[in-house]
Amino acid sequence: MEIISGGVTAAKGFEAAGAEANVKYKNRKDMALIYSQIPCKAAGVFTSNVVKAAPVLWDKNVVTTSPYAQAVIINSGIANACTGVKGYEYCKQTAQCAAKELGIPEDAVLVASTGVIGKQLPIDKITDGVCKLAQGKERSECAGTMAAEAIMTTDTVSKQAAVTIEIDGVTVTVGGMCKGSGMIHPDMCTMLGFVTTDIAISKELLQEALSEDVQDTFNMISVDGDTSTNDTLVVLANGMAGNREIVSKDENYYKFTQALHYIDETLAKKMAGDGEGATALFETKVIRAASKKDAKILSKAVICSSLTKAAIFGHDANWGRILCALGYSGVNFDPEKIELFFEGDDKRMQIYKDGAAVDYSEEEATAILSEPEVRVLVDMKMGDAEATAWGCDLTYDYVKINADYRS
Structure with a gap:
């Protein structure tokens, strides 16, 4: 596998665009298009929130019932959630406009929205934006970047990734983009993710690969514990690489799942590290747990702890908060046996063993916790299962951003 530059236009046959439609914001791109030159197999996973946005309902129907998908229209600024019959009708009008253009x-048109809940889309601006996108779509890396920028809300940076692999002697490319900075606690079975690939693969295996991989990637991140009404992750595969279609779980299938995992994990970590107001990516890895389920629960308990997140922001080695989060996670363990470590670039510092703190330097601990990526390692000493979760620190700016988000 080779890491390359680019995003949704990296794979053969995919075009993209970003445009200013003034949906909510002025003087910035707020609508994006992803388009495949030929029809695609489509797979998707969506929010588990009972309150589902209109685009989620539309996309679930397209993924499950349509013979193929070929385009995605995305807007930022307004989520089109809790908008009733009219909101769903606007999804249909958006798709009709894109189909015509x-x-x-x-x-064959998927739609996605992100932003303020409860407001109706200005549909005239949306359809005008669709026309601009259709006229401006390109095959270039720059076009992919413009699309990634157009779906941002409170994100501070756009998020893209791409890789290539060799299958049947041909180069297969997988690329993606996502957005997400707040209301991030995916539980998919406001983040939006889009992955494009030129691999030839059956729709059933594409869906299975996505559904399995999301469990260890996007579902293992959290910024604020809020599962969005709009969570959507879609994969489009157009088969233009020219490999023999993957119809069974053979060596080629697992090559693809490794590439998909890299894209999903990379994008997920970019979201966690760009949490609203965040200054650090906060990773917790649990090893030697009794089961995979336990390892996931324990690692997410730590990165979701508000007190621990605040300690990370303050570069404070307040490891008691980590123990506390592990203890209320619902997993049974012996606190006298586990060990805790802080990790930096090339450093590992043990902070807890045999039921008590070890002799460590507060100054060195503070230095590790001051890095842009902070890692905690938890050794449960109960089995051979492990899991990793990603979050961010909790800062003053998170409250400021969300106190006046609608205005």
Whole structure:
């Protein structure tokens, strides 16, 4: 596997665009298009929140019932959630407009929205934006970057990734983009993620690969513990690489799942590290747990702890908060046996063993906790299962951003 530059336009046959439509913001891109030159197999995972945005309902129907997908229209600024019948009708109108402009069927168009909940989309601006996107779409890396920038809300940076692998002697590319900075606690079975690939693979295996991988990537991040109404992750595969179609879980399938995992994990970590107001990516790895389920629960308990997140912001080695989070996670363990470590670039510092703190330097601990990526290692000494979760620190700016988000 080779890491390359780019995002959703890295794979053969994919074009993209970003445009200013003034949906909510002025003088910035707020609508994006992803388009495949030929029809794609589509797979998707969506929010588990009972309150589902209209685009989620639309996309679930497209993924499960349409013969193929070929385009995605995304807007930022307004989420089109809790908008009733009219909100769903606006999804349909958006798809109809895109179908006309791109010359594809209405049910081959996916739609996605992110932003303020409860407001109706300005549909005239949306359809005008669709026209701009269709006219401006390109195959270039720059076009992919413009699309990634257009889906940002409170994100401070755009998020992209791409890799290539060799299958059947041909180069297969997988690329992606996502957005997400607040209301991030995916539980998919406001983040939006889009992965494109030129691999030839059956729809059933594409869906299975995505559904399995999301459990160890996007579902292992949290910024604030809030699962969005709009969580959507879609993969489009157009088969233009020219490999023999993957129809069984053979060596080629697992090559693809490794590439997909890299894209998903990379994008997920970019979201966690760009949490609203965040100054650090906060990673917790649990090893030697009794089961994979326990390891996941324990690692997420730590990165979701508000007190621990605040300590990370303050570069304070307040390891008692980590023990506390582990203890209320619901997993049974012996606190006298586990060990805790802080990790930096090339450093590992033990802070807890045999039920008490070890003799460590507060100054060195503070230095490790001051790095842009802070890692905690928890050794449960109960089995051979492990899991990693990613979050961010909790800062003053998180409250400031969310106190006046609608204005």
